Amino acid sequence: xxxxxxxxxxxxxxxxxxxxxxxxxxxxxxxxxxxxxxxxxxxxxxxxxxxxxxxxxxxxxxxxxxxxxxxxxxxxxxxxxxxxxxxxxxxxxxxxxxxxxxxxxxxxxxxxxxxxxxxxxxxxxxxxxxxxxxxxxxxxxxxxxxxxxx
Amino acid sequence: xxxxxxxxxxxxxxxxxxxxxxxxxxxxxxxxxxxxxxxxxxxxxxxxxxxxxxxxxxxxxxxxxxxxxxxxxxxxxxxxxxxxxxxxxxxxxxxxxxxxxxxxxxxxxxxxxxxxxxxxxxxxxxxxxxxxxxxxxxxxxxxxxxxxxx
Numbered sequence: 344x345x346x347x348x349x350x351x352x353x354x355x356x357x358x359x360x361x362x363x364x365x366x367x368x369x370x371x372x373x374x375x376x377x378x379x380x381x382x383x384x385x386x387x388x389x390x391x392x393x394x395x396x397x398x399x400x401x402x403x404x405x406x407x408x409x410x411x412x413x414x415x416x417x418x419x420x421x422x423x424x425x426x427x428x429x430x431x432x433x434x435x436x437x438x439x440x441x442x443x444x445x446x447x448x449x450x451x452x453x454x455x456x457x458x459x460x461x462x463x464x465x466x467x468x469x470x471x472x473x474x475x476x477x478x479x480x481x482x483x484x485x486x487x488x489x490x491x492x493x
Numbered sequence: 494x495x496x497x498x499x500x501x502x503x504x505x506x507x508x509x510x511x512x513x514x515x516x517x518x519x520x521x522x523x524x525x526x527x528x529x530x531x532x533x534x535x536x537x538x539x540x541x542x543x544x545x546x547x548x549x550x551x552x553x554x555x556x557x558x559x560x561x562x563x564x565x566x567x568x569x570x571x572x573x574x575x576x577x578x579x580x581x582x583x584x585x586x587x588x589x590x591x592x593x594x595x596x597x598x599x600x601x602x603x604x605x606x607x608x609x610x611x612x613x614x615x616x617x618x619x620x621x622x623x624x625x626x627x628x629x630x631x632x633x634x635x636x637x638x639x640x641x642x643x
Contacts, residue, residue, distance in 0.1 A: 350500030357504055361511040368514065371590075405643065407636035415638070436614070438595055440521075440588035445595050447614060447626065462612035462628045464586070464597060476597065476642065478612045478628040486557035488565070492626065493555065 370470075371439040378444040378465050379437060381472055386432045386450075389424045391417045399471035406477050427452040432461070435493045442467050449493060450479075457482040460492040520620075521589040528594040528615050529587060531622055536582045536600075539574045541567045549621035556627050577602040582611070585643045592617050599643060600629075607632040610642040 381397035384390050395413065402413045409419045423430055431454075436447035444465045451458035459481050466474035482492055531547035534540050545563065552563045559569045573580055581604075586597035594615045601608035609631050616624035632642055 347497050347500060350497055350504060354500055354503045354507060357507040357511055361507055361514065364511065364514040364518065403640055404638050405640050407633050407638070407642060409637060411638040411640060436593075438588060438590035438593055440590055440595075443586075443588055445588055445590075445612075460626075460628045462595075462614070464612070476610075478610045478630045478642075480628045480630055483557050487559060488554050488557070488561040490553055490555045490561060492557060492628075 373470055374442075374444050374467050375437050375439045377467070377470055378446065378472065379434060381465075382432070382434065382446060382448075382463070385416065385420060386423070386430075389420045389428075391420050394420070397472055399468050399473040401473050403466075403474040405475060429454050447493065457484070523620055524592075524594050524617050525587050525589045527617070527620055528596065528622065529584060531615075532582070532584065532596060532598075532613070535566065535570060536573070536580075539570045539578075541570050544570070547622055549618050549623040551623050553616075553624040555625060579604050597643070599632075607634070 377397050381394055384397070385394035388394075394416070398413060398416075402411075402416055404411045404415050409415050430450070430452040432448050432450040434446050434448055438445040438447075444467065446461075446463045446465075448461040448463060449458055450461050459479050461477055461479050464476040465472050480492075486492075527547050531544055534547070535544035538544075544566070548563060548566075552561075552566055554561045554565050559565050580600070580602040582598050582600040584596050584598055588595040588597075594617065596611075596613045596615075598611040598613060599608055600611050609629050611627055611629050614626040615622050630642075636642075
């Protein structure tokens with residue numbers, strides 16, 4: 344093999360490995376964008392139809408207060424719309440790793456109240472949301488430190 | 494420039510970009526390993542000295558019930574040791590993104606109780622833990638779905 348041919352093989356190998364890692368990084372950004380848009384359509388706009396475009400065939404729900412499946416989310420958004428129409432959730436941080444996107448959120452159901460700190464974990468398949476876990480903690484009136492929960 | 498020289502330049506460029514992405518991926522794994530070890534030494538072993546090897550110069554605390562700084566963590570571990578010596582926290586999921594590591598945890602303070610779902614977020618600088626946020630929710634007795642909180 345000539346030096347040029349050897350160099351060509353090396354380029355091909357290095358580029359192949361690079362393209363795979365770069366594709367992974369690009370997919371993480373796509374997943375983040377999809378989840379942020381899904382979250383806003385669902386939780387802030389309370390628009391199930393708009394949110395459902397980001398969802399896969401299943402929506403496995405781990406929040407103990409919400410019914411399973413896409414129908415469970417639909418019912419939850421209807422509840423928000425009726426009981427807390429002015430509720431707002433502000434995304435403070437977005438993380439992605441593999442098939443998962445994690446949101447750190449400040450949720451306020453009634454304007455002027457302290458609200459809750461929430462972490463939502465979403466699993467995606469082919470860029471679509473298929474599973475959800477969360478942990479919710481009301482922000483206490485007093486704290487031992489001055490750093491805030493975010 | 495000869496074709497060989499051009500190919501050499503291309504190899505160098507592709508390898509450089511690849512090495513940078515691969516180094517990022519390797520650092521994420523190192524960060525995960527460091528945080529999992531830190532968490533076990535601190536929260537399960539309640540050994541501040543062992544845990545402090547994974548900590549940077551600051552430990553900015555956002556948990557509203559814990560005092561700021563490394564001394565705050567030391568006091569919290571002393572509290573756990575005295576009040577809940579049998580407490581155990583099981584890490585269910587570990588995520589990493591940039592300088593952050595996120596843990597999804599099932600914490601049980603007294604054996605036989607349902608315990609809490611927790612998400613901990615740690616920020617690292619140079620592979621050392623320097624900041625902590627968390628959200629804590631007691632696992633309810635009853636849930637609307639059968640999927641569990643994990």
